[in-house]
Amino acid sequence: MLSVEKLSAGYGKKSVLTDIDIAGMPAGTITAFLGQNGAGKSTLLRSLAGLHRALGTLHLNGADITSHSPAQRARAITYMPQSLPQRVALTVLEATIGALRASSRDPDAVKRSLAVLERLGISNLAMAQLDSLSGGQRQLASLAQALVRKPRVLLLDEPTSALDVAHQIRVMRTIREITEEQGIIAIAVLHDLGLACRWCDRLVLLSGGRVVSDGEPDTALTPDVLNQVYGVTGRIERCSRGYIQVLIDEVA
Amino acid sequence: MSVLEQRPALAPADAETAYHGKIRLKIMMLIGLAVALCAAAVIDICVGSSGLSPAEVLAAIFQPESVSRGTRAIVVDVRLPYSLMALLVGASLSLAGAEMQTILDNPLASPFTLGVSSAASFGAALAIVLQLGIPGVPPEWFIPVNAFIFAFGSVLLLQALSGLRGAGVETLVLFGIALVFVFNALVAIMQFIASAEALQQLVFWSMGSLTRSTWTKLQIMALVMVCVVPFSMAACWKLTALRLGEDRARSFGIDVTRLRFFSLLRVSILAATSVSFVGTIGFIGLVGPHIARLLVGEDHRFFLPASMLCGALVMALASASSKIIVPGVLIPVGIVTSLIGVPFFLALIFTTKGKA
Numbered sequence: 165m166l167s168v169e170k171l172s173a174g175y176g177k178k179s180v181l182t183d184i185d186i187a188g189m190p191a192g193t194i195t196a197f198l199g200q201n202g203a204g205k206s207t208l209l210r211s212l213a214g215l216h217r218a219l220g221t222l223h224l225n226g227a228d229i230t231s232h233s234p235a236q237r238a239r240a241i242t243y244m245p246q247s248l249p250q251r252v253a254l255t256v257l258e259a260t261i262g263a264l265r266a267s268s269r270d271p272d273a274v275k276r277s278l279a280v281l282e283r284l285g286i287s288n289l290a291m292a293q294l295d296s297l298s299g300g301q302r303q304l305a306s307l308a309q310a311l312v313r314k315p316r317v318l319l320l321d322e323p324t325s326a327l328d329v330a331h332q333i334r335v336m337r338t339i340r341e342i343t344e345e346q347g348i349i350a351i352a353v354l355h356d357l358g359l360a361c362r363w364c365d366r367l368v369l370l371s372g373g374r375v376v377s378d379g380e381p382d383t384a385l386t387p388d389v390l391n392q393v394y395g396v397t398g399r400i401e402r403c404s405r406g407y408i409q410v411l412i413d414e415v416a
Numbered sequence: 417m418s419v420l421e422q423r424p425a426l427a428p429a430d431a432e433t434a435y436h437g438k439i440r441l442k443i444m445m446l447i448g449l450a451v452a453l454c455a456a457a458v459i460d461i462c463v464g465s466s467g468l469s470p471a472e473v474l475a476a477i478f479q480p481e482s483v484s485r486g487t488r489a490i491v492v493d494v495r496l497p498y499s500l501m502a503l504l505v506g507a508s509l510s511l512a513g514a515e516m517q518t519i520l521d522n523p524l525a526s527p528f529t530l531g532v533s534s535a536a537s538f539g540a541a542l543a544i545v546l547q548l549g550i551p552g553v554p555p556e557w558f559i560p561v562n563a564f565i566f567a568f569g570s571v572l573l574l575q576a577l578s579g580l581r582g583a584g585v586e587t588l589v590l591f592g593i594a595l596v597f598v599f600n601a602l603v604a605i606m607q608f609i610a611s612a613e614a615l616q617q618l619v620f621w622s623m624g625s626l627t628r629s630t631w632t633k634l635q636i637m638a639l640v641m642v643c644v645v646p647f648s649m650a651a652c653w654k655l656t657a658l659r660l661g662e663d664r665a666r667s668f669g670i671d672v673t674r675l676r677f678f679s680l681l682r683v684s685i686l687a688a689t690s691v692s693f694v695g696t697i698g699f700i701g702l703v704g705p706h707i708a709r710l711l712v713g714e715d716h717r718f719f720l721p722a723s724m725l726c727g728a729l730v731m732a733l734a735s736a737s738s739k740i741i742v743p744g745v746l747i748p749v750g751i752v753t754s755l756i757g758v759p760f761f762l763a764l765i766f767t768t769k770g771k772a
Contacts, residue, residue: 213667215663234669238668242667245661245664249521249661254656254660254713255438258713262657262660263660263668266653266670290431309660319667
């Protein structure tokens with residue numbers, strides 16, 4: 165269970181997040197951070213990862229990890245940025261082993277890395293160069309680097325950005341399965357409300373650095389919240405298969 | 417569906433075998449480079465203007481009593497230190513370039529593109545033109561000591577900037593380029609006020625030459641390498657992880673600021689020592705890592721040693737070429753390395769542009 169209390173952060177004198185409270189996010193679930201550009205979603209995610217200085221308290225399974233060093237925090241929390249850098253002369257397997265060996269001397273690093281690649285269905289890409297991968301494959305390779313560290317908390321910064329529809333679903337389904345299987349607390353910054361409603365257990369909507377709405381997709385996302393967070397008028401409806409659909413009518 | 421997605425599934429056991437096969441290939445590559453390096457070093461020692469045959473040269477090294485005193489002096493006091501210094505300086509500059517390219521995430525970074533050689537030139541110019549040196553240092557050591565201090569200081573300046581809040585690697589590279597212009601301008605002032613004799617000496621120093629090699633300098637250079645290389649190798653996994661992105665490396669628990677600081681410290685020691693002993697030798701720090709990257713990739717367990725071997729190999733070949741190009745004339749090796757480096761540099765720019 166991960167909880168955030170009174171978290172505030174900013175850049176210089178500019179405040180970006182103010183008194184963010186997010187009560188227990190349980191293991192085996194995905195929470196989506198949603199909001200307009202500049203709402204503070206990525207800053208919140210980076211603050212949880214310890215990559216951005218923030219005030220407030222962070223509890224993981226009852227223990228206060230706020231004052232943990234970056235190395236201590238990295239044992240429990242792994243952050244997956246939006247994309248892998250370009251022009252890296254490493255294979256998918258080398259990069260996965262590198263992610264594990266960066267802070268441990270695991271003698272079974274090769275076997276563990278291969279097991280993760282197989283679980284993600286990309287063991288056929290083990291010897292492929294990172295630069296030769298398509299967008300969806302790069303995201304899965306990136307996910308492998310995070311999962312090989314066996315994190316208790318997985319922070320994903322826009323994992324589906326720049327992916328086509330099929331790869332968006334493949335990546336989100338994989339994250340969903342792994343999260344449940346391994347009891348990971350997953351938090352993802354997303355822009356696609358449909359994806360968030362379909363694959364996430366909980367939505368946290370931010371606006372102006374504050375939490376506007378927090379709860380299960382059914383309750384957290386309402387026309388009023390849409391208006392308040394995104395400045396649009398819209399409807400929340402279910403399709404014939406029962407998935408929540410967000411229909412935007414107008415920009416308010 | 418992309419071509420890659422159509423690849424047949426690879427069982428973990430097969431992938432593990434393929435991985436270990438690739439590791440063996442990289443080890444063979446390192447051995448091959450080492451053999452090529454030995455061959456290049458032998459060629460470098462054997463060629464020269466004195467007309468000694470390879471047999472005489474090898475006899476002077478392994479059976480000194482079987483050759484004349486003159487032959488022994490040429491081989492032991494001139495050719496051996498020159499050739500060994502070429503290897504050490506090549507390895508040192510290339511290792512410095514490899515680390516710099518990784519920590520700055522910039523394939524065009526090298527100790528020389530970031531102002532180290534320009535700073536060293538200014539330090540040398542102060543000694544040559546104004547006879548300025550550190551009190552207590554013998555006058556014959558003014559040039560290398562001044563060059564070392566300024567080269568080391570320029571990297572410390574870069575480090576100080578990297579510690580400033582909000583200064584990213586791009587800022588660091590831009591600051592390095594600014595340093596090049598500042599120190600070049602200062603050297604130009606020194607040249608403007610220098611006497612004809614001092615100007616000639618300064619110009620020759622800035623060309624980069626192995627003729628300044630002595631056994632004492634060689635021992636210092638070797639000691640520096642022995643002290644620095646183990647620390648570089650100890651950081652190899654962290655440096656590999658840094659190639660996956662700074663945020664990702666931080667989230668793996670790596671203190672990137674500390675990693676970058678100690679890496680720049682190693683770079684400054686390697687580059688400053690090299691430049692202070694042989695002057696400005698460009699492009700080795702750029703070319704060596706690039707050849708190594710093509711051969712073994714960026715797993716730094718292999719990339720760092722391969723960079724050292726490639727740098728030393730190119731330097732040994734440049735040193736031999738500098739003695740062969742114009743018979744009887746020893747061309748400053750810095751000119752030869754630049755002539756090799758410029759075409760490579762242009763090819764690199766065009767390749768990078770094509771990918772963008």
